[in-house]
Amino acid sequence: MPDARFATLDDIRAALTGLPSPDAQALSGAQARNGQLTKPPGALGRLEDLAQWYASWRGDLRPRIERPQVAVFAGNHGVASLGVSAFPPEVTAQMVANFEAGGAAINQLARTFGATMTVTPLELDRPTADFTQGPAMSEDELCAAFSVGWDAVDPAADVLVPGEMGIANTTAASAVAAALYGGVGWVGAGTGVTGAALGRKAEVVAAGLERHRDALGDPLEVLRRLGGRELAAMAGAVLRARHLRVPVLLDGFICTAAASVLERAAPGALDHCAAGHVSAEAAHAALLERLNKRPLLSLGLRLGEGTGGALALGVLRGAVECHSGMATFAEAGVTDG
Numbered sequence: 001m002p003d004a005r006f007a008t009l010d011d012i013r014a015a016l017t018g019l020p021s022p023d024a025q026a027l028s029g030a031q032a033r034n035g036q037l038t039k040p041p042g043a044l045g046r047l048e049d050l051a052q053w054y055a056s057w058r059g060d061l062r063p064r065i066e067r068p069q070v071a072v073f074a075g076n077h078g079v080a081s082l083g084v085s086a087f088p089p090e091v092t093a094q095m096v097a098n099f100e101a102g103g104a105a106i107n108q109l110a111r112t113f114g115a116t117m118t119v120t121p122l123e124l125d126r127p128t129a130d131f132t133q134g135p136a137m138s139e140d141e142l143c144a145a146f147s148v149g150w151d152a153v154d155p156a157a158d159v160l161v162p163g164e165m166g167i168a169n170t171t172a173a174s175a176v177a178a179a180l181y182g183g184v185g186w187v188g189a190g191t192g193v194t195g196a197a198l199g200r201k202a203e204v205v206a207a208g209l210e211r212h213r214d215a216l217g218d219p220l221e222v223l224r225r226l227g228g229r230e231l232a233a234m235a236g237a238v239l240r241a242r243h244l245r246v247p248v249l250l251d252g253f254i255c256t257a258a259a260s261v262l263e264r265a266a267p268g269a270l271d272h273c274a275a276g277h278v279s280a281e282a283a284h285a286a287l288l289e290r291l292n293k294r295p296l297l298s299l300g301l302r303l304g305e306g307t308g309g310a311l312a313l314g315v316l317r318g319a320v321e322c323h324s325g326m327a328t329f330a331e332a333g334v335t336d337g
Helices: 009-015 024-034 046-058 078-082 090-101 105-112 139-152 169-181 195-211 219-226 229-243 253-265 282-291 307-325
Strands: 068-074 116-121 159-165 248-250 273-275
Touching (some): 009 139, 009 219, 009 229, 024 046, 024 307, 046 307, 068 090, 068 105, 068 229, 068 307, 078 195, 090 116, 090 159, 105 307, 116 139, 139 219, 139 229, 159 229, 159 253, 159 307, 169 219, 169 229, 169 253, 169 282, 195 219, 219 229, 219 253, 253 282
Parallel strands (some): 068 116, 159 248
């Protein structure tokens, strides 16, 4: 499915069927190679598993990472008007300009780890609707944003790091996570809201869940009704990566919430994804636990933008370089005890 335009939710559902699987032959070959490298068995810990996972998705027992992509999506949210963020909505557009000028944290990290970076604003002058009053997006709006994410992935990329920017998008992510998995504890500080503002944020999420309670059994309806354009775009990008067999490093809570929609709609849809890090947003750890994904890093980050995923790119590159570049015992003339 190299090119797709999504006009309906059923089009997205169709794209979630018949998903590519990892290459069993490449995995077997990578496992065999790992056993022959000049190190004691298991000495590189999780790096060994990470390299073999990467090899299986790239279909190459001795892969290299040459074209990583960081794809940042930006959107605005109607619920921002309800006082759920420490920053005003105009900051989204200002930060997009900062990304484009190369001045944000993610720009520095993408450059440090050799990734190209794309920035895609999604109708910033037209926020999603207030989800406490109705669906955040129409079906057309959701499908358009999902298509933008799908198209943003470079087919030549060999790793994808999705990132986001959007004032009030932790509120949307909290609502999506709560709808997908139930329970409590999904609302956190986000950009730094505390006290009464944090209580207000929890009330907004609860109101959204109550408003849409009859539709929350469908993960794509959850995304449409409670999410945002940048969340839909990240979900589209992650699904495109699966079709291209491009491994994905998930970023923080918002990115993970967006990707979780795919997993709930089609179990196994995130098998090509690794958790780049666990953020300081408490709900992120809970969400990763639901997805059975152990984060590569834990650094207290809560910025978003793809920063944690980009940092994890350094870990993945190290894992792949060790796997593909190390000599075997036979090549090095070292006795394999």
